[in-house]
Amino acid sequence: MIEIEKLYKKYKDSDNFALEDFNLTIRQNEIHGLLGPNGAGKTTLMSILSGLIQPTSGNIVINGLDPKKSLRTIQKQIGIVPQDYALYPTLTARENLEFFGKIYNVSSKELHRKIETLTERIGMNQFLDKKVESFSGGMKRRINLLAGILHQPEILFLDEPTVGVDIQSKLILMNYLKELHQNGMTIVYTSHHMAEAEDFCTYVTIMNQGKSIVTDCPKTLIVQQPNAQYLEDVFLSLTKLA
Secondary structure (H helix, E strand, O other), X not given: OEXXXXXXXXXXXOOOOOEEEEEEEEXXXXXXXXXXXXXXXXXXXXXXXXXXXXXXXEEEEEOOEOHHHHHHHHHXXXXXXOOOOOOOOOOEHHHHHHHHHHHOOOOHHXXXXXXXXXXXXXXXXXXXXXXXXXXXXXXXXXXXXXXXXXXXXXXXXXXXXXOOOOHHHHHHHHHHHHHHHHOOOEEEEEOOOHHHHHHXXXXXXXXXXXXXXXXXXXXXXXXXXXXXXXXXXXXXXXXXXX
16 A cells, blocks of 8 residues: 655756645455546556656655655565566566566576566567567567566556557556456556546546546546546546636
C-alpha cells in the first residue's frame, strides 16, 4: 500500500508547484493509473515515490515504511521502469539483465534462471546475445521491463511503458503486466493512452497542474461523467475544467 498525504514539490527556479497538496492512497494489488496532460506532475510523483527525488514537503508511507527513514528497504520492494530506456545500447540483452540483476543482489544461479525464463515468456530469448542498439523500440521496451522486475518487486512503477512500440510488442507487454498483477504485484502506471488505461487499470487518478482531480475505477468515472462513453471523454472534460 502507498499512502500520500499533503505532498508538495517545487523545483528550484520554478514559480509553480509541480505537485501541490497532493493526497492519494494506492491499495495493495491495484493497477493504478496516473493520468494527466503534460506538466500535470505524473513523472514528478513517480520519481518521488521511487526515491529518485525528494518532495518539498508532505508525508509518504510505502508498505508501512517511511522513505525518509527506510529508503533502502523500500527500494528492495519496488521496481522502476522509466520512460527513457535504462539500458546500455552497446551491451547485449543478456549483459544488460545480468548488470541490473547484480545491482538488485540476485544470486548468479537465480539470475541465470530468471533471464532464461522471463525472456522466453516475452518472446525475447532468441535475441539475448544481440546488442540492444540493434533492437526495435518494442524489443527495447520488453527488456527494459524485465530489468525492473528481476528482483520480484512487490510494487512496480511504470512510466509510459508502451510509448513508441509496435502492436505486437504492446500486446505482449500488456498481457505480461496483467499476469504480474494476477500474481499479486501492485502496479503504478502513467500513460497518455486513455483506451489502454481504461482496459488495463483497476483504478485511475486524473491529475492536472500538480493536483489530483478525481480517483476511481474507470467504469465508475465513465458512468458518473455526463455524456461520457469512454475514459478519454472523462479525461478531456475534467482536465479542461480544472
